[in-house]
Amino acid sequence: MTDTLSDKWLSYLQCPLCSQSLEQAGGEKDTGLYCSTCVQTYPVVSDIPCLIDPKTVDVQAIFCKQYDALRKKEGWVSDQPGYYEALPYQDLTGHHTQEWTVRLRSLEWLLKWLTDTFGENRLSILDAGAGVGWLSQILANSYDVIAMDVNIGSHGLNAFQPLQRPYLAIQGLMDRIPLANDALDVVVANASLQYTAAHHHVLQEAHRILRPHGCFVVMDSPVYPNKHSVDQAHQRTRAYYDKMGWPDLAARYFGIMSDLFSHDEQFTFHYYRRDLSTRDHLVKKVRSWLGKSTGARFPIIVGRVVK
Ligand SMILES: [Zn+2]
Structure with a gap:
């Protein structure tokens, strides 16, 4: 990136x-973008x-601070040098090696699917709910990438310093995406859709910013078969956040119900993978036999734009 935003971005x-x-606000470097x-x-x-929305900046900052603290306690964020650079290939902390292996498998699936579907074209991709931006880092080797997240702190989009970013990082919300109509080829929501309240608005926004041949990819988010299992997930989440010491965070978790995709008319959705791994699939089967199934699935879901 340069001192001022390029005309392309x-x-x-x-x-x-x-x-x-928007236009560059006049004056010195980093003065902002003007409407x-x-x-x-x-x-x-x-x-x-x-x-x-400038009126929401303080509220979002409080959420990000609490979320960072929780993720630190859980071992998902680290100040260890090189930690973010190594993801998802290696978890230098060793706290979530298995989960990062699953993320790596999803990444490998995504890279192959992009090539199989779009050939060698240099696509424009939005990484929606990008977190620290590890996926954007890798996608930017082959594509023009925008990493969007609400968290711009050192365990959010600023985990990679400006000169480390071969992509554009922006602070934005998935139900109010600050990108132009028909601007992108692919939107990826990687383990992020469950943190946005209005899932229908997210689909509307993804549809608006995608070109007619575009696709919306949902990866590594829990998807529940019915309202009962969504409610159970909310209860478990609320209890967990209470226990961890940040009960307010429960208000930012929203279970995804599978009919979100089957009833939508803006996309034709296709399920590519039903479960995380063979092992997790077996665990779910055993839980189901024991009557303990929560019904959650972690599929890769691709929606093709209907325009
Ligand atoms: Zn405006």
Whole structure:
């Protein structure tokens, strides 16, 4: 990235409030992006345009701080040098080696699927709910990538310093994506869709920003077969966050029900993989035999745009 946003990246962005295009705010470096309709300047912090409703900035910052603290306690974030660079191939902390192996398997599936579906074309891809941006790092070897997340801290999008990022990082929300219509070929929600309240709005937004041949890929999120199992998941999540010391975080978890995909008319969805791994599949079967099944599945789901 450079001191100012290149025209190429700027053309993707739009105001999260009114959907108008943005321009560089005049003056010194990092003064922000300006919407002339709203008379609003959005800051750019560490080369990350902050494209959320300015009135919600403080609330989102509190959420990110609590979420970082929880993830640190769980062993998902680390200050160890090289930790983020090694993901998902290696978990240098050793805390979640098995989970990162699963993420790696999903990544390998995604890379193959992208080539099989789109050939060698240099696609424009949104990594929606990118976290630290490890997936964007890898996708950016072959594609133009935008990593979007609400967390712009050192365990969010700024885990990789500006000069380490071969992609554009932006602060944004999945149900109000600050990107232009028909701008992208692929949107990937990698283990992120369950953290957004209005799943239907996310689908609408993904459909709006995708080109007519575009695809929406949902990976590594739990998908439940019915409302009962979603409610059970909420209860477990609430109890877990209480126990860990951040009960407020439960308000940001939203179980995904499979009919979200089967009833949608903006995409034709196809399930590519039903479970995490053979081992997890067996565990689920045993739990089912014992009457303990929670019904959650971790499929890879691809929606092709209907326009
Ligand atoms: Zn505006």
